[in-house]
Amino acid sequence: MFNTPLIAAPMAGGTTTAELALAAQGAGAFAFAAGGYKTAEQLAAHIAPLRATGVDFGVNLFVPRTSPPAVAQSAALAAYRTELLAAAGRYGAEVPTMALAEDDPRVQDFWAEKIALLLSDPVAVVSFTFGLAPAHVVAQLHKVGTRVVASVTSAVEAVAAAATGVDALVVQHTNAGGHTAAFLPEPAPLAAAGRAATSAATLPELITEVRRSVGLPLVGAGGVSRPEDATAALNAGAEAVAIGTALIRTDESGARPLHKDALADPAYTRTAMTRAFTGKPARALVNDFVRDHTETAPQAYPEVHFLTAPLRAAASAAHDPRALNLWAGTGWKSAGSGPAAAVVDGFLRGL
Ligand SMILES: Cc1cc2nc3c(=O)[nH]c(=O)nc-3n(C[C@H](O)[C@H](O)[C@H](O)COP(=O)(O)O)c2cc1C
Incomplete structure (x- = not known):
């Protein structure tokens, strides 16, 4: 579905710039634009340079809460x-x-306006996080030729996502940097024990768990900080892996210099x-x-x-x-500086 095993994860709040997405795309990754926090107009401006390449890319949106x-x-x-x-x-x-x-x-994160934009001027892929897009929105996106991806953090969420008709899932492990994609409350006994809704200690384990429950193509995300992490996730059955934290310190990332520096500071x-x-x-x-x-x-x-x-x-x-x-996944110590293309290339060569 992505024609490459490596995905540049969407990072809203300024980290994913058009320049970062373009650099990752140019080096052979599938790039996601970050639509979260943006108005429809800001999103249109953010993705205009990506449209200009003629290469498929994705747009990520936050699903607003329902209550x-x-x-x-x-x-x-x-x-x-x-x-x-x-x-x-x-x-x-x-x-x-x-x-x-x-x-x-x-509160709505400009949801209706951004969906209207993506229906009137479609992109290849739209992914969602923080919740499930309603099935009728998934169907509308399909009608305009867009493939739809939902983000999940457990097998239970994967089953719920599959029921909305999506084409693929991002399976995000708790090692990921930034916000969790989790949208279902943890079952009370697990929450009381301080445990998540999955017992998967690693991303490959979580992918295996989700694969047992749904037949959709999976993207592994969370803690993929070196090529060997990516290989392990692919071997567990993911079609691709997404990297976020590994790109934060790159030249094209829009993260604050303080954030970039903190990731390299041994004091943390x-x-x-x-x-x-x-x-x-x-x-x-x-x-x-x-x-x-x-x-x-x-x-x-x-x-x-x-x-x-x-x-x-x-x-x-x-x-x-x-x-x-200072958003960071557990693999933050491996995040390198320099051109994003070099980071992407390093992963692709190491697979
Ligand atoms: C700074 C930052 C911002 C993020 N913003 C988003 C976002 O807007 N949408 C989303 O679906 N995931 C977001 N994520 C999660 C990533 O898409 C991805 O799942 C995660 O970075 C993968 O784990 P890793 O950071 O260990 O590579 C963000 C992650 C980081 C580090």
Whole structure:
């Protein structure tokens, strides 16, 4: 489906630039544009240079939530806002009062407008994360010749995704950098034991687990930091593997220099899953903000994202990585700098 075993994963929030996608594509990877957080107009501008190549590429979108956070979450949100005031004060940043209506375009992430854009001006592949696109949207995309990919993190999610009619799955292991694609709550006994909805310790194990449940083509993602990780995922039955963290430090990546530098800084010794920055679990390098707020941050995405955004911007302006969301997969130490084409080439040669 992708005509190559290597995919440049979508990384919203500025990391995936058109230049990064083009460089990865030019070196033989299948490139995904990152549609998350963008308006339809911004998405159109982001993908225009990719359209110009005439080579197939994908567009990734966030699926908005279908129900608002529970009332208890709102109380938790207010408490979290109060907790953040001290950290914000250090940077002279505001902590906005959050009350987002469900129809706020920021809650919907400009979903309707972006789907309309992709239906009127189709691309080869559209992938979704944070949830499942409704079956009628999948059917509409099929009608205009687009293949549709859903992101899943367990066999249970894979079965649910397959039922919507998608053509392939991104199977994301918890080792992945950035937000988890998980959209189904973990079964209570597993959550209580601090375990995920899958027992797969590694990406190849997760691929094997998902392959037993669905017959769709699979893309393995999460912790693929060296060619041997990619080979192991392909041997487990993935059609391709996606790399994200491995591309963050490249020349064409739009990640903040502070983020790129942190990934190469031996002072950071581990990553953790945290809701502290956005209200949705995401894997990041452990810095002060992660240490101070992981226990208390409520499950309220995207409210927490907007709550912490000015604080993160101010920390960035102050060249201070201690309050930044330094997204990183567990393989971050292998992420190299230099041209993205060299990273892609290194993977392709090593397969
Ligand atoms: C900075 C960053 C931003 C990301 N943004 C997105 C996104 O917008 N959409 C998405 O589906 N996945 C996103 N991801 C997850 C990647 O698509 C991919 O699943 C992950 O990077 C693979 O694991 P790895 O980072 O260990 O290579 C992001 C990951 C990172 C590191």
